[in-house]
Amino acid sequence: MILKPLYRFASPQNFYHLSVLLTPWFAWATVLLMLIGLYGGLVFAPADYQQGDSFRIIYIHVPSAWMSLFIYVLMAVFGGIGLIWHVKIADVLAKSCAPLGLSFTFLALATGSIWGKPMWGTWWVWDARLTSELILLFLYLGYMALQSAFDDRRVAARAGAILALVGMVNIPIIHYSVEWWSTLHQGPTVSKFDAPSIHINMLIPLLIMALAFKTYFASVLLLRARTEILEYECNSNWVRELLNESD
């Protein structure tokens, strides 16, 4: 019952049109949420009593880190779906996720480094969370390198799916690393089950920024996947008609 509409959207042609339809909505939502979130984070939220104003980089750093983990899981799930059920769209989505995940991981590491210098006095420290986030960066790089090493698109997608699934072991390690080891990096700020250890006025902009990053991710993903699908299906009639129309 649920699967029927999913089957329809899994057709490359339908996905293409869906993407054209949805991307502007996500894009505008991103702009709106970013503006609200940044205003909230930079102006509205009170200065931290320990760190002053330099804590505000949290509004980029934490959502980036969340996104880096989230996108990897998504990439592995899409890859798994493509591998098991041979759904072309899943392969395309997985491949399109990778550069975005890489960017967010890099952003998280860079902003973390910038934050760490005034706080801890050092650009980098080899503690659990930073190291495992670095491993995540390499996993993304490896995934992209592997996909580009194959000539055949479909073989590349399936090989990448296996790599992404194997790398999933790293995700729980990153997520729980701050709990398992008492390290320099601070403990988890937002947890599913406990009350957050952060002031509510600081929390709301954080959540809004997280949402903004998600809508950004959705809009860029749809855009990338759209292009990728055109290349995948370059032989089919609907693509030819589409390109003829635009001439």
Add this chain to the structure above:
Amino acid sequence: MNILNKNQQGNPDLDQAAPFFEVRMLECIRQDVILFQDVHFELQAGELLQIDGVNGSGKSSLLRILAGLMQANSGNVCWQGQKISKCRYEYQRQISYIGHLNGVKNTLTALENLQAMGALAGSKSDITLSDALIQLELTGMDDIPLNRMSAGQKRRIALARLLVTKSKVWLLDEPFTSLDASGKSVIERLIVEHCDRGGITIFATHQPMEIEGCAIRHIHLGKK
């Protein structure tokens, strides 16, 4: 009781019934190029099929799909009425596939290679390994490692798989590469005997072929 016996007991028809091959609406796309579409044929016991076409027309890909090494983009291959994707292990135990690559280890001797082939085979034939080498005109080369043999001799060892194992279906990709005239006639004789015994042979070659004692059916890939 091992798992393999259980599977065999579950599907008695797959082993005892006469071989029957059916291929429907097969399509293969490699690197965004459609190699072939709408390929279909049926084969009964004792039949011989030649896949011909120019270089790059997808002959090897078709054979690999028939062997179960590759998956077609659409269509299905049925063995004894069942899709081979459903009965993969039982099916693969009854076929012998010899591709472009020989599938033999160059640092092992001829005999060791034949032993390895037999050890992992679905069912071994009754011929002794030395007799197999004699049939292939490689008498006395039992203990010679393959890296000291010529290309034609290595190809004969690769084709020895057909003698050492007892399979119902032979899938041969350009079997006569590197073989001289006498090697070619040895293989042709083996193919004829195999078809007489009720086996199926499917081979791919771009050369026109004539085999005595066997009617060859043809399927042509690519543009005519």
Add this chain to the structure above:
Amino acid sequence: MHTHWHAFTVIFSRDIILVSRCRAELVNPLVFFVVVIALFPFAFGSDAELLKRITAGMIWITALLASTLSLEGIFRSDYEDGSTEQMVLSGYPLTLLVAAKVSAHWCLTGLPLIIIAMLTGFILSLPTQALQALFLTLLLGTPVLSLIGAIAVALTVGLRSGGMLLSLLILPLYMPILIFSMLAVENASAGLPIDAELYFLAGMLVLSITLGPIATAASLRIRLS
């Protein structure tokens, strides 16, 4: 039709025979290990105190690199001469045959590496607790390296970019093993218990034994298609 165990032993013994015909494959990783260990004093200026502190790490990293280099060839010759295709078509589960190959590789490379590593640690005067921890972590860790590494090797076998791509894929996956092993050695040197780290490594070993060959077999099938 033979049992699964028979198929396992056929592939296992075949790989052992293949390496025995080409002794270099056996010896090269060990020579590599010794040569790289010898490089460290040159890089660190033979400061005895400093070297003492990094000995265990030196040994583990070099063992890791030696294992990776030798692992690279595990599927290559089979892929190039068509034996992989025949293994896939043998009618036996590919997972089983892959497990046999990886076991053979570990017995031929991992075990000798452990012995040489322990000898090196002994010669370089590692304290006893550190030596013990080193031994246990190597014993648990090197099979994991072989099993996980085999997945990446299977994905990249026969590709142009070969070794570099393989290292890029493998080394991030190896990092947790290295981290926990060095934690164990550090704690052991300080006299603290190392149960937690050993349990983690054992857990990784069990995980890689059960899932590694499956992923490797899937990778090989993908490469063959």
